[in-house]
Every structure is written in C-alpha cells, then in structure tokens.
Amino acid sequence: MLKKEAVIQNKLGIHARPASSIAKLAGSYKSKITIEKDGISANAKSIMDLLILEADRGSRILVTADGEDEKEVVSAIIELIGRGFDEE
Amino acid sequence: MKNKLIRGVPASPGIVIGKAVRYGSEKLKGSKVQEFKGSMVKGDEVQKFESALDTVRRELELIREDFLSRTDEHHARILDAELLVLEDETLMKNTIDGIKKGASAIESFKASMDQALKGFDRVKDEYIRERVADIRDVAERILHSLKGQSRKLSLRKEKHILVATDLVPSDTAMLDKKIVTGFATDLGGETSHTSIMARALKIPAVVGLKEITKFIETGEEIIIDGNHGVVVIDPDERTRRAYEKRIREFQEYERELLSLASLPCKTIDGHSIELACNIEIPEELDAALDYGASGVGLMRTEFLYLEKLPGEEEQCKTYSSFAKKIYPHSLIIRTLDIGGDKLIGLGLNPTPTSEIRDANPFLGWRGIRFSLGRQDIFIAQLKAILRANKQGNVKLLFPMIGGVREVLEAKSCVEEAKAQLSREGKTYRKNIEIGVMIEVPSAALIAGAIAKEVDFLSIGSNDLTQYTLACDRGNIKVQDYYNPLHPAVLKLIKRTIDAAHSVRKWVGCCGELGNHPLALPILIGLGIDELSVAPLYLLEVKKNIRALSMDEARIIANEVLSLETEEGVKRYVKEMKKKIPVIREIMEKYEE
Numbered sequence: 001m002l003k004k005e006a007v008i009q010n011k012l013g014i015h016a017r018p019a020s021s022i023a024k025l026a027g028s029y030k031s032k033i034t035i036e037k038d039g040i041s042a043n044a045k046s047i048m049d050l051l052i053l054e055a056d057r058g059s060r061i062l063v064t065a066d067g068e069d070e071k072e073v074v075s076a077i078i079e080l081i082g083r084g085f086d087e088e
Numbered sequence: 089m090k091n092k093l094i095r096g097v098p099a100s101p102g103i104v105i106g107k108a109v110r111y112g113s114e115k116l117k118g119s120k121v122q123e124f125k126g127s128m129v130k131g132d133e134v135q136k137f138e139s140a141l142d143t144v145r146r147e148l149e150l151i152r153e154d155f156l157s158r159t160d161e162h163h164a165r166i167l168d169a170e171l172l173v174l175e176d177e178t179l180m181k182n183t184i185d186g187i188k189k190g191a192s193a194i195e196s197f198k199a200s201m202d203q204a205l206k207g208f209d210r211v212k213d214e215y216i217r218e219r220v221a222d223i224r225d226v227a228e229r230i231l232h233s234l235k236g237q238s239r240k241l242s243l244r245k246e247k248h249i250l251v252a253t254d255l256v257p258s259d260t261a262m263l264d265k266k267i268v269t270g271f272a273t274d275l276g277g278e279t280s281h282t283s284i285m286a287r288a289l290k291i292p293a294v295v296g297l298k299e300i301t302k303f304i305e306t307g308e309e310i311i312i313d314g315n316h317g318v319v320v321i322d323p324d325e326r327t328r329r330a331y332e333k334r335i336r337e338f339q340e341y342e343r344e345l346l347s348l349a350s351l352p353c354k355t356i357d358g359h360s361i362e363l364a365c366n367i368e369i370p371e372e373l374d375a376a377l378d379y380g381a382s383g384v385g386l387m388r389t390e391f392l393y394l395e396k397l398p399g400e401e402e403q404c405k406t407y408s409s410f411a412k413k414i415y416p417h418s419l420i421i422r423t424l425d426i427g428g429d430k431l432i433g434l435g436l437n438p439t440p441t442s443e444i445r446d447a448n449p450f451l452g453w454r455g456i457r458f459s460l461g462r463q464d465i466f467i468a469q470l471k472a473i474l475r476a477n478k479q480g481n482v483k484l485l486f487p488m489i490g491g492v493r494e495v496l497e498a499k500s501c502v503e504e505a506k507a508q509l510s511r512e513g514k515t516y517r518k519n520i521e522i523g524v525m526i527e528v529p530s531a532a533l534i535a536g537a538i539a540k541e542v543d544f545l546s547i548g549s550n551d552l553t554q555y556t557l558a559c560d561r562g563n564i565k566v567q568d569y570y571n572p573l574h575p576a577v578l579k580l581i582k583r584t585i586d587a588a589h590s591v592r593k594w595v596g597c598c599g600e601l602g603n604h605p606l607a608l609p610i611l612i613g614l615g616i617d618e619l620s621v622a623p624l625y626l627l628e629v630k631k632n633i634r635a636l637s638m639d640e641a642r643i644i645a646n647e648v649l650s651l652e653t654e655e656g657v658k659r660y661v662k663e664m665k666k667k668i669p670v671i672r673e674i675m676e677k678y679e680e
Contacts, residue, residue, distance in 0.1 A: 015215050020169045027175055045177035047169060048223065051216050052207040 001066040002074050010084035013056030018085040023047040025076055031067025033077070044077070091324045094297050096272070098317035099283035101624065102292030103335045104249065104270040105328065108310040108321075109157075110301055111150050111252040132396060137183060137193040140233035141174050147229060148174075157306035166222055173226045179204055194234050201227045249312055251304050255282045265289050270312040272300050272319050281369070286314075287624045288371035294319050345627040349380035353630050355612065359638040362618035363630055364420075366598055370406070373413055375623035380630075383417035384410070385620020386485065386546065386598040389469070390426055400468045400475075407476035418481045420523065420546070420620075421473050423466065423498075425487035427454020450551075450560070455488025460497050463504075470505035474516040483521040485546060490528045495541045525598075527551035532580035536587035545588045546620070549599025549607075553577050572601050573648075573657050578610065582649055585614050596620055603629050606661055609636055613645025 008014065014022070026033045026044035033044035037059055042049035044063075055061055061081075065074045152167035173179070179200055186196025205227075208220050250263075250271040263271075268291065276282045276295030286293035292314035304310065304321050311320040311331050315338065320327055353363040364385030365376035376384065392398045392406060411419045427449055459466035476482055486498050499522065509516050526532050527548030539545055549572055554561050556577050559569040571577070581597075588595040596618035601607045603625035611619065612633070621629055644664065651657050 012215070013213075015213070016169050016219050017165060020165075020172050023172050023175070027177075043178045045175070046179065047172040047176055048204045048207065049176075049178050051219060052211055054211055054213050054216060056213070 001064065002070045003062060003064045004074050004078055005060060005062050006078050006081045008055050008057055008059045008061065008081060010087050011057060012087070013059065014050055014053060016051070017087070019047050019050040021080060021085055022050055022077060025080060026073065029065075029067070029069050029073040029076075031065040031070045031073050033063070033065045033073055035077075036062040036064065090322050091327055092303060092321040094300055094303065094319045094321070096294040096297035096300070096317050096319065097276070097278055097283075098314055099276065099278060099280075099295040100286035100289075100291060100293040101314045101338075102270070102290070103311070103313045103315065103331060103338055104292045105309065105311050105323075105331060105335070106247055106249045106269050108251045108272075108304050108306060108308050109150070109248045110153055110304055110306045111146070111250055133187045133191075133193040133196075134184060135396075136234060137187065137197065140193070140230050143233045144226065144229045145171065145174050148226075153306050169219065170222050170226045173223055174230075176204075194231065197227075197230060197234065249310050251300055251310070253301055255285075263289065263291070265291055270314070272297055272310070272312055274298055274301055284368050285371060287622070288369060288375050290375065345631060346379075348627050348630050348634070349378070351380075351630070351634070353382065353633055355633060355641070356635070356637045357639065359612075361612060361616070361633055362596070363626060363633070364417075364596070364618060364620040365623050365626060366620050367410075367623075370410070372623050373410060376626070377413070379623055379626045381417070381623070381626055384414055384419045385596055385618060387419060387421045389422060389424055393424060393426060397465060400472045403469060403472035404475045407473055407482070408478065411476050411479060411482050415479050415481050418483055420483045420485050421476075422485040422487055422525070423456070423459055423469055423473075425455045427452055427458055450554070456486050456494050456498055457488060459486075460494065460501070463501060466501055467505045467508065470502055471509055471514075471516075474502075474505055474509060474520060475514060477517050477520055478515075480517055480519070483523060483543070485523045485525060487525045487548070488528065488551075489524045489526075489538065490530045491534065492537050492541060495524060495538055499541070525551075526584050527555065527599075529556045529580060532584045535584040536590060539588045539591045539593045542593070544593055545584060545595045546618075547581060547584055547595065547597040547599060547601075547616075549577075549581070549597055549601035552580060552599070553601075556580060571654060572599075572604065573607060573610075573661075574654055575649075575652055575657060578649060578657075581611070582614050582645075585616060589615060594618065605632060606664075608632055609641040609644045610648055611645075612636060612638065613641035613643070614649075 010018065012018075022035070022044055023046065034041045035044050035050065035053065036042070037053045037055050040053060042053050044050065053061075063074050063077050148167055148171050152164050152171070156164045182200035182203065183193070183197045186199055187193060191199070205220065205223065208217060211217055247267055247269050250268050252271070252273050254273050254275040255271070263285075270292040271286065272293065273282060273295045274297055280295065283293065283295055292312045294312055294314055294317050297319060300319060308322050311323050311327070313319070313331070313334070320331070323331070352360065354360050362382050364383040365372070365379075365381040366386040366388070367373055367376060367384050368388045369391050373384070387410060392403060407421060453461065470484075473482060473484060484502070486495070489495055489498075502520075502522065506516065506518065521543040523544040523546055524531070524538055524542050525548045526535060526538075526545050527550075529552065531538055532552065535545060550561065553559070553570060553572045553574070557569055557571065557574055559566050561567070561570045585595050594617040597611055597616055598620040601611065602619040603621045608629065619629060648657060648660055651660060
C-alpha cells in the first residue's frame with residue numbers, strides 16, 4: 001500500500017472534467033485506489049464518488065493505492081493534479 | 089480523404105450514397121460487471137444489466153459523435169463524463185452486490201443510484217450540483233434499457249449511413265431503416281449477424297472493411313456498394329456520377345426481379361418447383377413474404393438460444409407468430425443445431441467437468457446428438473413446436489442425423505412431448521410432418537431407410553460437402569478442396585433424391601447449393617422437389633428456374649453425374665456455357 005498527499009491547484013478544483021480525467025486514469029490501472037479529503041474517502045474509479053468530494057482549490061487530499069501497480073498509479077495521479085489537470 | 093476506395097465483404101446488396109455517421113467503439117470487453125460478478129453462476133440479471141450498459145454506451149457515443157461533428161465540444165465533454173458513469177466502480181459494485189443478494193437488476197440499480205445521488209445533497213458547489221442532471225440522464229437511459237424500452241439507435245433525424253467497428257444485435261434491432269440508409273463496419277463476414285440483419289432489412293451494407301472507422305469522419309460523403317463490397321469515401325464528381333448510374337441500373341434490375349414475386353415457380357416446360365426461404369432471424373420473414381416465398385423451408389432456431397435457454401412458453405410464442413404469419417404456407421422448424429463453443433455461452437459445457445471445447449466441434453456433440461443428450465431442453469422445444477402447429481402448417485426437421493437410430497430416438501422424444509402436453513391439458517395437433525436433414529454422408533448412403541421413417545428429407549448441402557470431403561469450409565488453407573460440385577457430393581445427392589422418391593417422399597435442398605447457378609440445373613434435373621434459399625436469392629433463383637427447361641436440366645444432370653473427376657465437371661461446365669444460352673447468361677452474371 002502506498003499513500004501520498006497532494007494539494008489541488010487548479011482554479012475550479014475537482015469538478016466534472018478533472019473528475020473524468022482521474023476516473024479514466026485510475027480505471028486503466030489494476031490497483032485499488034482511493035482519494036481522501038476531510039475524512040471522506042472516494043473510490044478513484046468512481047466519477048460520482050470523486051465529484052461529491054468537492055475538492056476545491058487548496059484542498060489537501062490523500063491518494064492511496066494498493067496493488068501490483070500502486071507505485072505507477074499514485075505518481076500518475078499526483079502528476080495529473082500537479083499539472084492542474086492540464087486546464088487553463 | 090478524397091475518393092478513397094476500400095474493399096470489404098459484400099453483406100447486403102444495393103448501392104447508396106449519403107452522409108456518414110461514425111459510431112461508437114468496440115463492444116464492452118472485460119467490463120466492470122464481469123469483474124464483480126466473480127464466480128456467480130446464475131447471471132441472468134447480471135447479463136441484463138450488462139447489456140443495458142452496453143446499449144446506453146452506444147447511445148451516448150452516438151450523441152457524442154453528433155456533437156463533435158457540429159464542433160460542439162462543450163456538450164461532447166459532458167458526454168465524456170456521462171460515459172464514465174457507465175464505468176463507475178462504486179455504482180457497478182453496489183448494483184451487482186444487490187443482484188447477488190437476490191434483487192432484480194432494476195431494483196438493485198435503482199437503489200444503488202439513489203444512494204449515489206444522495207451524496208450530492210450535501211454538495212454546495214453549484215457547478216457540481218448541476219452535474220446531477222447529467223447523471224440522472226444516464227440513470228434514466230439505463231432504466232429504460234433495463235425495462236426493454238430501448239430507443240431508436242438513429243438519434244439523428246436526417247438520413248445517414250452508419251459506420252462502426254461492429255454492430256451487436258441490440259444495435260441492429262434499433263436501426264430505423266428510414267433513417268439509416270446503409271452501413272459499413274470494420275468487422276464481420278457474410279454470415280455474421282449484422283450481415284443477415286442488413287439483408288433482412290434490405291439495407292445495402294459492406295462489412296469486414298478492417299479500418300474504415302479510422303478513415304472516415306462523421307459528415308463526410310460515402311458510397312456503399314453492397315453488390316461488390318466496395319466503399320468510397322468522399323467521392324469525386326466522376327465517381328459519384330458513375331455510381332448514380334449504377335444505382336439506377338440496379339433499381340431497374342430489382343424492379344424486374346420483384347415483378348417475378350407473384351409469378352409461379354415453373355420451368356419453361358411447366359414443371360413446378362417449390363421455392364421456399366431459409367430464415368435465421370425473425371426480421372427475415374417479412375422479406376420472405378415480400379419476395380413471394382412458397383413457405384419457410386428452414387427456420388433456424390439458434391437465435392432463440394444465443395443468450396440463455398428459452399422456456400417452452402417463450403418458444404411457443406415465437407413459433408406461433410411465425411406460423412401465423414406464413415400461413416397458409418408451411419413453416420419447417422429445425423430443432424436446435426448448436427454444438428462446440430456455442431454451448432459454453434449457455435453454460436452448457438460439451439464435457440460436463442471442464443470448459444474445454446470439443447476437440448473436433450463439427451464431429452462432436454452437436455445437432456440432434458446434443459438434443460438427445462439433453463432431452464429436457466429438446467422436449468421443451470418439441471412441445472413448443474407442437475403447440476405452435478395450430479393451423480397444421482408447421483413441420484419438424486432434425487439436424488445432424490447420421491442413421492436410423494437417431495431418427496427413431498428423436499421420434500420417441502416427439503411422442504414423449506405429446507404425452508406431456510396431453511397430461512398438462514395443453515392443446516396441440518397429433519399429426520405433424522417430420523423431416524430429416526441429410527448432411528452427414530452416412531445418412532445420404534442409407535437415405536432410403538431413413539426416408540421410410542419420416543415424411544420428407546432436406547439436403548443440407550453445405551455440411552454434406554464439408555463432411556463428404558473432410559474439409560472445413562471456414563478454413564482458408566483448404567478452401568480449394570471445398571467443392572459442392574465434387575462428383576462424390578453430387579452422387580450422394582442423387583442417391584438421396586432417388587431413395588426418397590422410391591418410397592414416395594419429397595426431398596428439398598436448404599443449403600447454399602440451391603442458389604449456386606450451376607448447381608440449379610443439376611438439382612432440378614435430378615428431380616429435387618423443393619429449394620429453400622436465403623430471402624435475398626429467392627427471386628434470382630426463380631428467374632433462373634423460369635428460364636430452364638426440364639428436358640435440358642435432365643440431360644445436364646445425367647451427363648454431369650457420369651463424370652468422375654472434378655476436372656471433368658469443370659470442363660463440362662465450361663462447355664455447357666458455350667452450348668446453352670440460358671446457362672451462359674446465368675454464368676456470366678455469376679462471374680461478374
């Protein structure tokens with residue numbers, strides 16, 4: 001199991017398009033992946049779970065992955081968040 | 089790409105020019121549903137859920153394409169999110185868990201969706217709250233599909249040509265032929281479901297184009313030439329005009345053929361031949377009636393068994409509606425003819441303890457052998473067929489008979505089915521004509537003994553050729569060896585016809601040989617009583633029969649049957665072309 005923290009940087013936070021990007025990315029990996037914010041945990045392969053996190057700009061989130069490709073998926077998601085979901 | 093020509097497999101005749109709509113990606117593979125289903129055995133509701141997701145995915149992809157073609161990226165992106173709802177792991181897992189606990193797909197999906205939507209109640213962000221409407225839209229679509237209220241696939245109102253990787257039965261079932269004027273697909277062959285459906289709906293189609301979805305964009309002009317299996321993308325003016333001319337010519341030819349629909353099927357010298365249709369899917373029945381078929385010579389029943397085992401009631405309903413529609417003509421229903429890998433899909437393994445396929449599926453547990461081994465399934469089908477024979481126009485046909493033993497065993501199953509119906513107080517006619525497919529060489533060799541036990545024989549020329557020559561017709565490496573005009577095959581056919589006639593039983597042919605232009609004079613000359621061909625070929629065969637004389641046909645049959653080598657038959661055919669104008673005309677069309 002691998003955990004890593006990150007801060008949401010894009011202007012609108014995890015709204016529809018970023019949530020789609022995360023779910024799509026997560027869906028291509030085998031590991032079990034969750035994203036946690038303020039004690040609420042979302043399955044990263046569930047777009048609806050991700051949306052109700054309401055992670056806006058500045059939110060601290062915790063990415064957790066468990067499985068054979070946990071290392072790759074955690075760094076891929078952290079990178080995606082770091083790039084501000086390629087928005088703006 | 090200007091004037092790009094791509095060759096594929098001609099699936100359904102006709103030529104059409106129109107605007108293309110590219111549609112969807114591949115069928116759901118290794119979906120979330122499969123993942124959560126785990127080792128669950130009884131998966132009816134799971135399967136229902138999965139196919140509903142599949143249908144909705146296709147609907148959404150089509151709408152998405154539509155938005156993109158109008159360069160409306162904003163809406164296309166929303167569709168991206170909606171498509172992801174179909175992959176939502178939490179939603180899938182909860183729904184499957186509910187089904188595992190005994191809920192129906194509808195109940196379980198509703199509950200899971202409600203739970204997911206509840207989470208949005210405490211969301212303050214307006215933008216995210218707005219997404220709830222999109223999610224509800226997806227939920228509505230899934231529910232619609234689960235309730236079987238599928239919408240029409242063609243969401244556009246303008247006419248268009250559908251271009252897709254492949255189409256599954258649920259797609260083609262939604263095709264509105266007034267709007268979809270043709271289609272082209274990457275995958276598929278002449279006998280795939282998509283092709284059969286296209287022919288039934290009389291929509292020009294080309295399949296097996298490999299990568300057409302990569303070359304075409306929605307909105308581009310495309311020509312579909314279903315006669316030659318050619319597609320032209322973005323044709324230039326000259327090509328376009330050439331095809332417009334061909335369309336007119338083809339329409340004229342079709343009109344000429346259609347004028348034959350109501351004319352009798354007789355040779356020039358007045359010898360009548362029954363000309364019936366082979367039906368593989370329900371939609372083909374309409375085409376058969378339009379073309380003036382004198383009945384259904386072969387109704388395949390495998391389509392009923394594609395996804396699950398159908399019950400007696402369901403089957404009875406289907407057979408009854410067919411029988412009613414074709415009345416007063418007859419409906420010959422062939423009992424289940426599956427084997428090999430198809431059984432696995434039904435959860436019926438050829439070997440009880442493993443999932444290994446028959447090593448030689450065509451020589452394995454198929455056709456009547458399967459039915460006699462699983463009499464529960466067989467008798468349910470027989471009961472349904474017996475009950476559907478209300479007007480007395482239904483006949484029974486057994487596949488894969490190798491000898492008298494199977495005939496007797498199958499007949500005793502018919503008696504058992506009747507006894508059960510009597511006990512259950514269900515009405516049925518005691519008399520039903522029974523026929524046997526002659527497709528195994530052993531059956532052809534003892535056709536006389538078999539004919540004594542039944543009312544008619546039907547030659548299945550495709551399998552008879554395959555089994556006689558020990559040649560898998562699906563195997564490209566040996567396709568040169570597959571030759572229905574091989575002297576050995578022709579001798580077995582003659583033997584079958586003579587044997588049946590000697591005990592005053594009639595013989596039909598329901599294989600492709602019936603629409604092979606060269607085989608036609610031979611079959612007729614040998615005295616075949618009935619031909620049953622796919623609806624598509626019916627009028628052409630009728631045209632050819634009406635141009636033949638029985639005297640000519642007898643001479644041809646006699647001479648061909650005296651030949652001992654394949655080369656000899658080939659040479660004779662060449663000469664025949666020179667000598668007999670009708671044959672020349674038929675052959676020239678055939679070789680085009």
